[in-house]
Amino acid sequence: MSRAYNFSPGPAMLPEPVLRQAQATMLEFGDTGASILEISHRGADFLAVARQAEADLRTLLSIPDDYAVIFTSGGATTVQALLPLNFAAPGQAADYVVSGHWGKTALKQAAPCADARTAASSEDGGFRDVPPREQWRLSPDAAYVHVTANETIHGVEWRDIPEVGNAPLIADFSSSIASEPLDVTKFGAIYAGAQKNLGPVGITVLIVRRDLLEREGQPRAPIFDYRAQANAESMLNTPPSWNWYVLGLTVKWMLDExxxxxxxxxxxxxxxxxxxxxxxxxxxxxxxxxxxxxxxxxxxxxxxxxxxxxxxxxxxxxxxxxxxxxxxxxxxxxxxxxxxxxxxxxxxxxxxxxxxxxxxx
Amino acid sequence: MSRAYNFSPGPAMLPEPVLRQAQATMLEFGDTGASILEISHRGADFLAVARQAEADLRTLLSIPDDYAVIFTSGGATTVQALLPLNFAAPGQAADYVVSGHWGKTALKQAAPCADARTAASSEDGGFRDVPPREQWRLSPDAAYVHVTANETIHGVEWRDIPEVGNAPLIADFSSSIASEPLDVTKFGAIYAGAQKNLGPVGITVLIVRRDLLEREGQPRAPIFDYRAQANAESMLNTPPSWNWYVLGLTVKWMLDExxxxxxxxxxxxxxxxxxxxxxxxxxxxxxxxxxxxxxxxxxxxxxxxxxxxxxxxxxxxxxxxxxxxxxxxxxxxxxxxxxxxxxxxxxxxxxxxxxxxxxxx
Missing domain, CATH: 3.90.1150.10 (Aspartate Aminotransferase, domain 1)
Structure with a gap:
């Protein structure tokens, strides 16, 4: 069959102009004599691609300078596993507001390294609504409050994420990032697997207020340290460079549209x-x-x-x-x-x- | 310029027939009406691709059935961070034999979660040789012994990795996997970032003896649990599916050659x-x-x-x-x-x- 209307939840439909550009550069990228799949992530050619993608994403989402943008791999689930290691002290409380399957997943990933608490949940109602703000039981000492902006499976979306007070609000925006204007400054951190609204599978974006990167967190491998990753322009090791490139093409397409x-x-x-x-x-x-x-x-x-x-x-x-x-x-x-x-x-x-x-x- | 001879250490040169296949399927893959970049990793079309890649890799490297093959993301460095969490008890010794930059990296990634020891090192000689077996000081209680089969920066390769006794031998084969026949049974685990000999950037392979997956390891997020990952066919969450596909094309090309x-x-x-x-x-x-x-x-x-x-x-x-x-x-x-x-x-x-x-x- 020819190209269909593809309603996949992710990996999901990409703009055809993006696919055509990725196709056109599959054997040769610019003047490099190689595919972008084959060039060093530390060379000038790829660095230009990577930095442009970040600059365009900052424009698209109006990300202020006091937020770092980290491009990583492992999907949103890996970010969920690393949130307590980077932003919570050992045993510190972390509050989770659960409006669907992915909110529960986020809590489970954090549980081995934090006192992960369900601050509110709409599970009793079959996740057919968000839990209203007045039902949230927030911990006074929470490292952060976590919400899922849009629940991909249950089809439940916060239209206006409530204020939470002093603890930074961290939100999984995997399936709704860039779908409408977003006030980044309301959040301590936002993260999203790219394979829904930002482009290809295999790359994940974390937008994090820089003061949170100063937290000590917990003992962790250097590769799991978000401060180091931000300082290294997300290149502590070889990033998923091709996926980053296609993300950049997709962001550019959104700006052009x-x-x-x-x-x-x-x-x-x-x-x-x-x-x-x-x-x-x-x-x-x-x-x-x-x-x-x-x-x-x-x-x-x-x-x-x-x-x-x-x-x-x-x-x-x-x-x-x-x-x-x-x-x-x-x-x-x-x-x-x-x-x-x-x-x-x-x-x-x-x-x-x-x-x-x-x-x- | 046209396609050059590309001596990049990784991401590295790929076979042109592989790039041409990736290019041809960029807009439509088989009968799906979509690019392979756009289809669900849990659908029959992608599962067939994923399983064929594993089957072909097992053929290529003669991997026995008592070894699991895990396709993951985050590069070899992330595997290095997860080795102690999966295979060492809290505070247990892990021996590292260091013959270059990447052996040191492996040790550093493990250090926060294990008593990571330098069992031998050729650093005093500027990493111009491997440390001879008779100089290795192995711990009697080590969770494993780690070696780097080939050092990509220093250009130092073990031609015959020595026996280590009872502790399982774990080897980083990132830059030499599939370059020659390999006796997998000598190892407890082998891992490799794909972007050198196995195909594209953005995917990593871990080959691990199944009995090691029964070890309790240390508290860790579910997504970091290799036993669960093996049981879930490497799909605890969305894998880097396109990269997995291109890895499969590359492995098939090696078999055909x-x-x-x-x-x-x-x-x-x-x-x-x-x-x-x-x-x-x-x-x-x-x-x-x-x-x-x-x-x-x-x-x-x-x-x-x-x-x-x-x-x-x-x-x-x-x-x-x-x-x-x-x-x-x-x-x-x-x-x-x-x-x-x-x-x-x-x-x-x-x-x-x-x-x-x-x-x-």
Whole structure:
């Protein structure tokens, strides 16, 4: 088949111009006589790529100078494992606000090296909402407060992350970074696996206020030290350089398209279109998340009869709409609508859903 | 310029057929309607790629079934940080045999979580040789003994890694894996960043005897647990899937070319050609490593007059020979001769060196 509308939650759809640039440089990059896959990360050619990617990301997200940007590998989960080692004293409390699967994961990764506490959770309600601020039980001595800005599996998103007082707020923005304007200064740290909104799989971004890098943390290997990593321009060892390059191409594409303000408008329209189709289906399709907490990025939905799931997926693929199967935790369907998903893709999906309902209704 | 002979130490030259396949699938992979960069790591299409890469690597290196193969990210340095957490009890001794820069790095990464001891070192001699077995002072209670099979910067290679008794031998094979036949059963674990002999940057391989995965190790985040990673087919979280794919293409290419026995012959010829040119230059060029420990993969060499270095590099690039600048630790030159470097490339280098000597002699 030719290129489809790809609703994968991540690794996810990339802009075609980005893929074409990556393709064009696969054998030769500039004047190097080599692919960018084959050149030293410490040479001038790659350093220029790496620094431009950081500069463009700073522009895209309005990252102030008092925040470091670290490009790393191992995914968001590895960042979650390293947060207490870098930012908590041994045994110190760390508060986790849990609104879905990934918030629980973040807590589990921290637990061996911190007194990781569930400050609030919406699990009793099946993660169909965020836990309201008045229910949060914050520790007075917490090293930080952790939230998950958008829950990729449960489709639950904070529309406005509450203030937390003195402890720095650390947020997993893996599946919603760069989807709308973001006030970085509200956070001590923000991190995101790139494979949803920032570009390719295999690279992760950590944006961290520099004063937090001065914390002593806990005994850890030098490679796990974020202060050293920031000082070394994320090159304590060989970084995933090709992935960094493609991230840079993707960030540049977002700037060229109009930046996060423009993507906020597109993403709002895309999400509104799909939720309206679900809500207007008379119960044929349903989304169970509280309206105010519905994710603009990941829309889980269920057919009224799960026996139709296989036909839905198969006919959708025939129609050029792929990767709609829901996560195994929830079942059903899920449509991920990251920045690279065009509005025409969402229109094609809702058209297909209406047609499917007519045919199989 | 067109594609050059690229002597980069890593990220390093890749086989052109591998790059062409990666290029051809950049927009569409098989029947998926998407790039392999854009598809789920948990879908059937990527799982087939991942499992084939493992199967081919097992064939290439004759890896027995009682060894797990883990594909990970973070480079060899991250493996070095995780070795004590997985394989040593808190405070347990771990012996390091140090024959260059990377052996020292391995020890430093382990030091916060183990009683990491220098069992032997050739640093006093400027890392121009391996420390002979009779000088090793092994601890009776060591969790493991660590060696660096090939030192990428100093150009020092073990031709035959000595037996160590009961403690498992763990070896960093980053820059020489798959360069010749290897008896995996001699080792408790072998690891290698892929960006030298196994393919692209951004993915690392750990081959580990399964009984070592039963060790309790030390408190660590779930994502850092190698037993769990092995049980999850290296997919506790999103792996660097595209890099894994290109690694698979590279391993397949090595099998198609005749496997490690064939590369052993080619690599021996390439190294012999270059060392003969250096040794036969009447002192114009020199390599300082003890003959028996000279690396077949990385050949550092010096011009008799460092004032000629800039001209050498510039004229080499004009001749289509790139990335010959030595590591900043040593200065001078370095030619890396991994599997993807054709014999014609080494011939072109020695021809250039003779011509340069004539012109600038």
């Amino acid at each position: 109009g930046g996060v303000a423009e993507f906020a408008r597109r993403n709002a329209r895309k999400a509104a279109l799909l939720y309206a189709a679900i809500d207007g289906s008379g119960g044929y399709y349903r989304n169970e998340v509280a309206t105010a907490a519905r994710s603009r990025m990941n829309v889980p939905f269920f057919l009224h009869d799960p026996a139709l799931d296989a036909a839905f997926l198969s006919e959708a693929k025939q129609a050029g709409l792929v990767a709609l199967k829901g996560h195994r935790v929830l079942g059903g369907m899920r449509a991920s609508l990251y920045n690279a998903m065009p509005e025409a893709g969402v229109q094609a999906l809702v058209d297909f859903m209406r047609e499917f309902q007519k045919t199989h209704g | 005749g496997g490690v026995a064939e590369f052993a012959r080619r690599n021996a010829r390439k190294a012999a050609l270059l060392y003969a040119a250096i040794d036969g230059s009447g002192g114009y060029y020199r390599n300082e490593v003890a003959t028996a420990a000279r690396s077949r993969m990385n050949v550092p060499f010096f011009l008799h007059d460092p004032a000629l270095d800039a001209a050498f590099l510039s004229e080499a690039k004009q001749a289509g020979l790139v990335a010959l600048k030595g590591h900043r630790v040593l200065g001078g030159m370095r030619a890396s001769l991994y599997n993807a470097m054709p014999e014609a490339g080494v011939q072109a280098l020695v021809d250039f060196m003779r011509e340069f000597q004539k012109t600038h002699g």
